[in-house]
Amino acid sequence: MREELGGDGDQMDWVILHLSSMARDMCTEVRIEAFNALAKIQRVSEGVLLQSLSKKIIKTNTGSASSIKGKKLPPKLSFRCAAGIFAQGVQDEFNQVRTVACKTLGALAKLSNQYAQKALDLLMDMMNDDTEAVRRQTLQTLFDMSTYGCLSMQEKHMHMVLIINIMYLVSLAY
Template structure:
């Protein structure tokens, strides 16, 4: 009985493959019924690898004959199913995806689907060249740009390329893209070897600018704690302090503390929470500044006192007047007990 079922299964597989090959030999695009037959072979755990190799060959040839967006959508789904059900064949599916011009499609949705499949198949390695990566980032699709920035660490590029891309897109007109660019910067600098003060100053300046962003989640991302693996001014400030000369470390740390202290009166409760959490991570602060956070009135010692952590950025101590008092008086209990 088992032998008979296996014989019928093999006969059906052979019939499907021969039918598809005949259509391709006549330069006829595959029908959606043929694609459904291919999927039945892919998801069937009894289908041998030799048959699945024929399926890949059929997909390769059909992609050359049919550029219809609907057909390409189904072809991408087949590639994803193949990699999911037969992981050892995913490199071949990946090669097919890379060799095809799916990313040149005029359909943003199709480009996004192609990118999603590529990222799901790719492990560690450069599965997209830098030129294509930048070209897609500069394309009209916001969702594609956001996806690329979020997953950039999966694609092996030079750190200098990623640094330029992330910094550039922190000025993107779409707030979710700005947030992903900030997140990418922190991941890059945490995993890379960035000890150049000019680079750190550039990142710090962008962080300070985005503390005044119109969107809550962008401002919140600008002060979020490192444990959440997203961008925080505190982290850039910490690096800035490390790169400072010994005589300037105290001033740099104070300046970062003041900059974060300016956010405790933000209109967003999430931003206020992140600001207080970030303040708690700074371990080197002058006593007069701490006293100023406990007094809403500007203390005499702090009048006209300002810091310049980097060129072109002046920070007044009066900005943190009563910072902790404001936290204790906050209308939300989670802020009070932060």
């Protein structure tokens, strides 16, 4: 397989694309485990990372969404597999999936500053989640991203962070 994909980095992209397709599985437990596995990834191409945030298919360096560094992917495996998995994950009907998708967003943020900035928009939306566990994980994820040094909060997000923190502190008082 190493010759087919061109090396370890390409193999990791291939693994991520497979995990991304599993993140769309009908079974909740499979989606949870797929996001948990994605959180453990240590390297991946930025193109695959960015594609996981965007539902719109992003053109790669080679001009094809079905290749990695010029090598053809198997027919059922392309960058399209990663398209928008986090947008779907944070909107999943089950709060367990939303929680682990949030955690995974933060874990992958340390791999790319551009990814971290785009992930921040999804995380800000999660601050309004109906479930307290998801909101807590979102705050933990933002804290972890700041610890990694990859959180650059934009002014438009500061208002939301302050409101949520105040609400959280008030809830602790009662």
